[in-house]
Amino acid sequence: MLNRFIRVLALMLVAAALVGGSAIAQTEIVYWTHEDPNRTALEEELIARFEADYPQYKVVRVTNPTDQMAQLILTAFAANRGPDIFNMDIPNEYPYIVNGRVAPVNPAAAGYIDEQSIYDAYLPGTLDPVTYEGELYGLPLEVTNWSIYLNMNVFRDAGLDPLTDYPKTWEQLMDVAEKLTLRDGEIITRRGFDFRYPYYLNFIPSMAAQLGGKLIGDDGKSAIVGDEAWLRVLQYFKDWGPNGKNLGSPTYKAARSIFNFDNNDIGMMESGQYQAARIHNDNPSFLPGEGWMVIPFPQWEDAVADVAEAYYGHYWMVNAQASKEKQQAAWTLLGYFASHADEFFERVAVLQPTQELLNSDMFKNAPYSDVFMSDLAKAPVIYYDENSPQVLQVLKDSIEAVMLQGKEPADVLKTMREGVERALRGEY
Amino acid sequence: MWGWVFVLPALTYFAVFSFYPIFNAFWLSLHTKNPLSLRPPRFVGLRNYLDLLDSATFWNSWKATGLFTLGTAIPLVVLSLLLATIIVSRLNFQRFFQLAFYAPAVIPSVVAAAVWLLLLDPRGVANQWVNFVLGLSGVDHKWLANPEMVRFSTTVVYLWEKLGFFTIIFIAGLGGIPQSVKEAAHVDGAGGWQLYRYVTLPLLKPTTLLVSVMAMIFCMRTFATQYLFTQAGAPRESINVVTLSIYTTGIRDLQLGLANAMSIVLLLVMLVLSLLQFRLSGRGES
Known part of the structure; x- marks a missing residue:
């Protein structure tokens, strides 16, 4: 009797172990990304479909505020507790590659024949x-x-025709912005245009490059090459700021966060193609071609090079410290995501630049794809290196010095060059 | 024996969460370490400290911290004492005033700074209110745009945030003064001001010392307001306090050794200043 009881008990334990074992066999991967309501909805759907197709994998998706991502991920990696998958902009991600903290792509797991086939795609x-x-x-x-x-409504309100009077040059941009700007004394109640502070690496080097300037010299050690070009850029921002023509400032609410609502408070602002989906989300009655349009990145009247705003990428990366099973699962998920580039474009308006998507009618027919693609063809990649956060800080301090602190461009040029060169040397 | 048993939990807590991090910070300050690198820290001796002595940014951050501490800690002590005296002298609504002034202290610094960012926006309430009071129209006081004004703005936010906290400490201190002493002084013919000047203030000295040391340490450790203001576009130089500099050096520049050296210097300065305050206070008493 006791023997039978022990056998039954043993059988039950084995069964429990098998059931439990199958649950343990499920590989869980943790994915950290930044907030984007449209993308969250899509990715959660894709993850549900992925988990149905691959029941052995479980995905935990965590969203963080965009401006907190860099420090959250750094802190996690410094404690060897980084997520299995994460994404950031490339200037922040690049140090993870250089320091061996992320794993190379596993082409087979991601659904490609080999690495070359990924490049070809x-x-x-x-x-x-x-x-x-x-x-x-x-x-x-x-x-x-x-x-x-x-x-377009702001242009019409100021008596301008958006289709013909839109600015093509930086000089025109300042003139048009002046016409569009409304003030209550010194306080701006409607900005004609404002820059996208503090993402200076996106546009400052391009503005200088149009005039022949370079952020980093060809030797990789010298910086802020071409005094005349950089002085022109610094003077432009000095004129733009509250101590100059008072057209805008980093201390006003971010232009892109108010543009969508069409409240007659911002005429123009910088953004990517994804803004179209956000406008649609926030204000469905604000329509492309009627309420808003997209124009190319301006050039200087005497530009020597046709350069557009720098392009940047958010890349999915996989933690090199994750187990082999988790890395395999992670690249399988990311390959699955990447195979839905069309849905990412259609619903979130983010461009995963696959040849297939770029040649699709959906992409070609999207509002102002031609403008973005034309600018992209002229765009350099954003400056990225181990020291790019420091270089960005130097640019930020320099622009604020001329715009807000009333410093002279010639003085700032010197400190800017010293700051960037110090960053290149890895000095404090 | 039992004494050790009772203090053991507190000692363990401080050992794990205070003393160990301090020793670890000192150890790291003698090394170079990139938080992203898997390589072990490299010993460099005092080089990080010597680099700091040579750094204009480091000295500027001490200037910013010094100005902020002087400009904030002194008004904080004086105003909280004043408020506490007024509240204690009220016969009614004491609890209400205590609650009203203490409320900002329970709001996280980050939230408080975010609220103040809205108020200090060029189109925000701060400009409207000041212009109304001064009878001006359309003047932008550049709360966040002008380097001097942004320094003033951080002081205002900090005063608003911490005033209630220190007021409550002073109220507790005032409540601890024996009524019999006041009555004796009253019988001896002391008037209201004399009572306050020669009885209340001297008896309040331990509380005043505590508040002044705490206010100084709090001010030297200020971070959230300056961080959020610079994130919102305010010029960094005038509010680049030491804690903000530690953050950018460690998190942005990935130089943990240098950041830890700055932390150790900050700790030593706070320690010396606190001891100095205790010493001066003791001398005054003798």
Whole structure:
């Protein structure tokens, strides 16, 4: 009797172990990403479909505020507790590649024959920022370049025709912005245009490059090359700021956060193609071609090079410290995401630059795709290196010095050059 | 024996959450370490400290911290004492005033700074209110745009946030003064001001010392307001306090050794200033 009881008990334990064992066999992967309501809805749907197709995998998706991502991920990695998958903009991601914290792409798990077939699938050059010492370390969540969004109603309200009077040059931009700007004394109640502070790496080097300037010299050690070009850029911002023509300032509410609502408070602002989906989400009656349009990144009247705003990428990366099983699961999920580039474009308007998507009618017929693609063709990749956050800080301090502190461009040029060169040398 | 048993939990807590991080910070300050690198820290001796001595940014951050501490801690002590005296002298609504002034202290600094960002926006309430009071129209006081004004703005936010906290401490201190002493002084013919000047203030000295040391340490450790203001576009130089500099050096520049050296210097300065305050206070008493 006791023997039988023991046998039954043993059988039950084995059965429980098997059931429990199958649950343990499910590989859980943790994915950290930044907030974007449209993308969250899509990715949660895709994850549900993925988990149905691959029951052995479980995905935990965590969203964080965009401006907190860099420090949250850094802190997690510093404690060797980084998520299995994450994405950030490439200037922040690049140090993870250089320091060996992310794993190379597993082409087979991601659904490709080999690494070359991944390069073949994407627009040439767009995977360069995640290629390091001959290996590929990421797949693009989005590759983005900014052009200028224009509120047609604000133009009409100021007696301008948006289709003909839109600015083509930086000089015209300042003139048009002056016409569009409304003030209550010194306080601006409607800005004609404002820059996208503090993402200076996106547009400042391009503005200088149009005049022949360079952020980093060809030797990789010198910086802020071409005094005349940089002085012109600094003077432009000095004139733009509250101590100059008072057209805008970093301390006003971000232009892109108010543009969608069409409240007659911003005429133009910089953003990527994804803004279209956000406008539709926030204000469905604000329509492309009627309420808003997109114009190319301006050039200087005497530009020596046709350069558009720098493009940047958010790349999905996989933690090199994750187990082999988790890495396999992670690249399988990311390959699955990447195979739905069309849905990402259709519902979130983020561009995963696959050849297939770029050649599709859906992409070609999307509002102002031609403007964005035309700018993208002229766009350099954003400056990315181990020291890019420091370089960005130097640019930020320099622009604020001329705009807000009333410093002279010639003085700021000197400190800007010293700051960037110090960052290149890795000095404090 | 039992004494050790009773203090053991507190000692364990401080050992794990205070002393160990301090020793670890000191150890790291003698090394170079990139938080992203898997390589172990490299010993460099005092080089990080010597680099700090040579750094204009580091000295500027001390200037910003010094100005902020002087400009905030002194008004904080004086105003909280004043408020506490007024509240204690009220016969009614004491609890209401205590609650009203203490409320900002329970709001997280980040939330408080975010609320103040809205108020200090060029189109926000701050400009409207000041212009109304001064009878002006359309003047932008550049709360966040002008380097001097942004320094003033951080002081205002900090005063608003911490005033209630220190007021409550002073109220507790005032409540601890024996009524018999006041009555004796009253019988001896002391008037209201004399009572306050020669009885209340001297008996309040331990509380005043506590508040002044705490206010100084709090001010030297200020971070959230300056961080959020710079994130919102305010110029960094004038509010680049030491804690903000530690953050950018460690988190943005990935130089943990240097950031820890700055933390150790900050700790030592706070320690020396606190001891100095205790010493000066003791001398005054003798």
